Amino acid sequence: MLEIKNLHAEVDGNKILRGIDLTVRPGEVHAIMGPNGSGKSTLSYVLAGKDDYEITEGSITYNGVDWSELGADERAAAGMFLAFQYPIEIPGVATMTFLKTALNAQRKARGEDEISTPDFMKLVREKSKALKVTPDMLKRPLNVGFSGGEKKRAEILQMSLLEPTLCVLDETDSGLDIDALRIVSEGVNQLRSPDRSMIVITHYQRLLDHIVPDVVHVLSKGKIVKTGGKELALELEKNGYADYVDEEAA
Amino acid sequence: MNAPAKIQETKAEQSLNAQFDAILAQTTQNNANQRKQAWDAFKAKGIPHRRVEEWHYTDLRTKMNDAFALASKTAPKAEALTGATGLETYRIAIVNGRYVPELSSNQAVAGLTVTEADGFLAAQLGTDDAMAHLNQALVQGGVTIKIDANATIERPIEIVRYTDGTEVSSYAGTSVDIGSGAKALIIESFEGDANAAYQSNALTEVKVGNNANIHWLKLQVESEKAQHIETYSVELGAQTNFQHFIYNEGSSLSRAQLFLEFKGEGTHAGLRGTSLLKDSQHADITLFVNHAVPECESREYYRAVVDDKARAVFQGKIIVEPDAQKTDGQMMIKSLLLSDTAEINAKPELEIFADDVQCAHGSTTGDIDEELLFYLMARGIPEAQARKILILAFLSEAIEEFEEERSVKLLEAMIRKWLHADDVVSE
Numbered sequence: 001m002l003e004i005k006n007l008h009a010e011v012d013g014n015k016i017l018r019g020i021d022l023t024v025r026p027g028e029v030h031a032i033m034g035p036n037g038s039g040k041s042t043l044s045y046v047l048a049g050k051d052d053y054e055i056t057e058g059s060i061t062y063n064g065v066d067w068s069e070l071g072a073d074e075r076a077a078a079g080m081f082l083a084f085q086y087p088i089e090i091p092g093v094a095t096m097t098f099l100k101t102a103l104n105a106q107r108k109a110r111g112e113d114e115i116s117t118p119d120f121m122k123l124v125r126e127k128s129k130a131l132k133v134t135p136d137m138l139k140r141p142l143n144v145g146f147s148g149g150e151k152k153r154a155e156i157l158q159m160s161l162l163e164p165t166l167c168v169l170d171e172t173d174s175g176l177d178i179d180a181l182r183i184v185s186e187g188v189n190q191l192r193s194p195d196r197s198m199i200v201i202t203h204y205q206r207l208l209d210h211i212v213p214d215v216v217h218v219l220s221k222g223k224i225v226k227t228g229g230k231e232l233a234l235e236l237e238k239n240g241y242a243d244y245v246d247e248e249a250a
Numbered sequence: 251m252n253a254p255a256k257i258q259e260t261k262a263e264q265s266l267n268a269q270f271d272a273i274l275a276q277t278t279q280n281n282a283n284q285r286k287q288a289w290d291a292f293k294a295k296g297i298p299h300r301r302v303e304e305w306h307y308t309d310l311r312t313k314m315n316d317a318f319a320l321a322s323k324t325a326p327k328a329e330a331l332t333g334a335t336g337l338e339t340y341r342i343a344i345v346n347g348r349y350v351p352e353l354s355s356n357q358a359v360a361g362l363t364v365t366e367a368d369g370f371l372a373a374q375l376g377t378d379d380a381m382a383h384l385n386q387a388l389v390q391g392g393v394t395i396k397i398d399a400n401a402t403i404e405r406p407i408e409i410v411r412y413t414d415g416t417e418v419s420s421y422a423g424t425s426v427d428i429g430s431g432a433k434a435l436i437i438e439s440f441e442g443d444a445n446a447a448y449q450s451n452a453l454t455e456v457k458v459g460n461n462a463n464i465h466w467l468k469l470q471v472e473s474e475k476a477q478h479i480e481t482y483s484v485e486l487g488a489q490t491n492f493q494h495f496i497y498n499e500g501s502s503l504s505r506a507q508l509f510l511e512f513k514g515e516g517t518h519a520g521l522r523g524t525s526l527l528k529d530s531q532h533a534d535i536t537l538f539v540n541h542a543v544p545e546c547e548s549r550e551y552y553r554a555v556v557d558d559k560a561r562a563v564f565q566g567k568i569i570v571e572p573d574a575q576k577t578d579g580q581m582m583i584k585s586l587l588l589s590d591t592a593e594i595n596a597k598p599e600l601e602i603f604a605d606d607v608q609c610a611h612g613s614t615t616g617d618i619d620e621e622l623l624f625y626l627m628a629r630g631i632p633e634a635q636a637r638k639i640l641i642l643a644f645l646s647e648a649i650e651e652f653e654e655e656r657s658v659k660l661l662e663a664m665i666r667k668w669l670h671a672d673d674v675v676s677e
Contacts, residue, residue: 048628051620076630088625092643098629101639106630141643158629 001025002166002197006058008222009046016042018222019058026165027194031208031233032201034219035241040201041085043219044170047199048082049075062166076102077109081164085171087151090142095154098142099124103161127160131187148175149184156187167191167198173207185210205237220244263297265317270387273320284370288386295380304379304507307563307595308534313503314477318449320388321346321418326443328353331412335437335469335660339408346413347390347420353410361401361432367394369423371455371483377509382481385421385453392423399429399459406435406656411452413442413476419449430459430487435654439469440478440500447475454480460487460514465495465654469664472500474529479505486546488514495652496523496552497661498533499668505534512546512574519548522652524645524661526668527560527592534563541574544604550581550611553648555641556592563595568609570602577604581611586618586644638671 002024009017016039024030034040046053047060049072060067067075090098104114115123128138131153143151152172159167169188173181188211192198200211208216208230216232217224218241225244226232259267270289277285297314298305325345331353342364343353349366369392397403413420428434442448450472458464472478478501486492496506510519525533539548554562568579585594598611618640626636642665649661666672 048624050624050628071633072624072627073630073632073636076628080628082628084625084628088621090622090625090640090643092646093639098626098639101635102626102629102631105632105635109630109632162629 001063003061004058007046007055007060008057009042009053009055011042011053015056016222017046020222020224022217022224024166024197024199026197028215029192029198029200029211029213031213031216032199032219033203033205033216033233033236035245036203038219039222040203040219041170044082044168044199044201047168048072048080073105074109076162076164077106079165081159081162081167083152083155083159083167083169083172085174087143087155089144089146091144093142095138095140095142096124099158099161102158106162123161128157130190131157131160132183133157149177149180152176152180152184153187156184160187160191165196167196169198169200171201171203173202173204181207181210205233208233218244260297260311260314262314262317266384266388269317269320273388281368281370285387288383291378292380292383292387295383298380304536304565307565307597308503308505308532310381313532314449318417318419318447320390321413321415321420321448323348324414325350325353326412326414330443331410331441335406335408335439337406337408337437337656337660339406339437340403341408341410342393342395344391344393344409344411344422344424346415346418347392347422349391349393359403359405361398362403362407363396363398365394365396367392367423367425369421371423371425371453377481377483379481379507381451381479381505382453382507385423385451385481388421389423389453390421392425395424395426397426397428397432397434400431401429401434402432403434406437409436409438411438411440411450413446413448413450413472416443416446416448419451422450422452424452424454426454426456428456428458428462428464431461432459433463435465435467435656437467437469437657440472440480442473442476444473445475446473448473449477450479452480454482456482456484458484458486458490458492460489462487462490462492464491465493465652465657467652467654467657467661468494468496468506470496470498470500470504470506472504474500474502474531476501477503480507482506482508482510484508484510485513486510486517486519489516490514491518493520493652493654494522495649495657495661496535497664498523498525498527498535499664501531501533503532505536507536509538509540511540512543515543515545517546519546520651521548521550522648523552524648524665525552525554525556525562526645526665527554527562528557529560530558531560532563533561535565536563537566539566539568539579541568541570541577541579544574545576546574547578548580550579550598551648551651552583553645554583554585554594555588555645556585556594557588559589559591561593561595564613565597565599566611567599567601568611570600570604570607570609572603574604575606577607577609579607579609583613584644585613585615586641587615588618638669641669642666642671
């Protein structure tokens, strides 16, 4: 279970998160919606453990572990996965090599045996098929020359290989056409399970037609200003974020 | 009345005077003239220092405290001379400047002739360089390697230059004559006793005919206390593909200087390399690429990874002569600095006298990209391992462009070893 209490965080001295309270239980899918600049991506980076994202007040615990004590790699090994809004291109690192290295690094951190190459190949083949990740993509350097849709599919492939228990999807719908959105969403839905928590960060409601959340939160100016069921997303789609943005500005 | 100011000779220069007198006394009359000519040319310049433009970043006068005694004729035990490659090669062993047949391959290879030589090289092209002259003044021996026209040599030809001993110096002269239509991979390595301080100065003359396809890999894995200088003089015929790669890992001080001239049209030269430096190592790669004829292509792509207080120097001059229309020359230097005290001096230059050419140069220097590092760590890869992956990736890009599979594998293995990157998954 993820518990965020009164979380304040800043980047380069800029206060971005100003007191977030959020509890996500296993099996739940929470959507976090909000206007640009509300702190959505910052929240995802703070959860993943990016340097320069400093927690100044409050706490994050995951399964009872103080999250702030762990580095990004340790959080990943403890079950965290961030699907990046803009997956990074890494020339010179073959995608397959990267996937195997990441999987084995996590296994090693958890005290498990490394996966054998044949088992790994089989696993990748299985998982990549559903996500329409072609063998050619896997041979290329990581994300290099991938289209927007390919990058997002590759992110979800990583997620399904690494089998995290806490998934944070940062604007996974951005840059996707309708077909790609469907493939990616199906991939995500297949990973829904009673022992996996998900936080789906999005600006638009359309992603939530495909990945139907249990709870929707509205983030504005670094705070959760409203929480509701999936119907809240529809309301936002209709009325926009104006109600929440202007509230404090007025 | 002004007496010309005489620059005082350094200790190294004084030692060289005595060494030259001694070696001249043992030289036959015919070769003595060549030695004297080279010596006079060296003396006119002296050991290069920072006020010599080509040596500005490598002040040898300061760094060369002494000139070690000329290494005597010894042959190290065969096992010491393991070679850096681990490949099945046709080996040519040169120890302390002299060809050693007992340590060299002796089976005949069709199209390849290796002959012991005195090390005096006929043409030195535009290499009016003090240290190249010094090589010829003191040269101890060498080989002549001839590859026949249209010969394809499947097995890599490995030229091992080994300096055996401590506080000694070796001077080898190597001539490589490659016939038209020939195809070969030449791997030269420079080695010595681990931890030994010594100086090696090699002069290597390469002539390539027309329509040849040559890959040339240099592995500079000298002792970490060695001072290493190699001067290349390269002439390329028409329609030839010449790929050259310098791997710098050894030596406290090294300089590879390459003088290359296009002699025939339609030729492609790929000049690449990587320098992996730590502690207070200093590695200098200096190129003079002369596009003397039209329609040739050159690529000068070098990468350096520099840690601790080490320093990488890159100087590249592309000259495009007035007749050399349709020249295509691209030069790029990329460096990764792993510490605040690491240094890179990059000086790419173009001198263009023709009007219809495509030439460009550039250089980038930076630290490991934090965004890339975070991405890898967010997938569970610990920071130290993630850094190694990114360094390996940075260097792999340059290595793969050499486009010679055996060399790419060999180089990647050497880089992994240098990085202590056994935990990085292999392809």
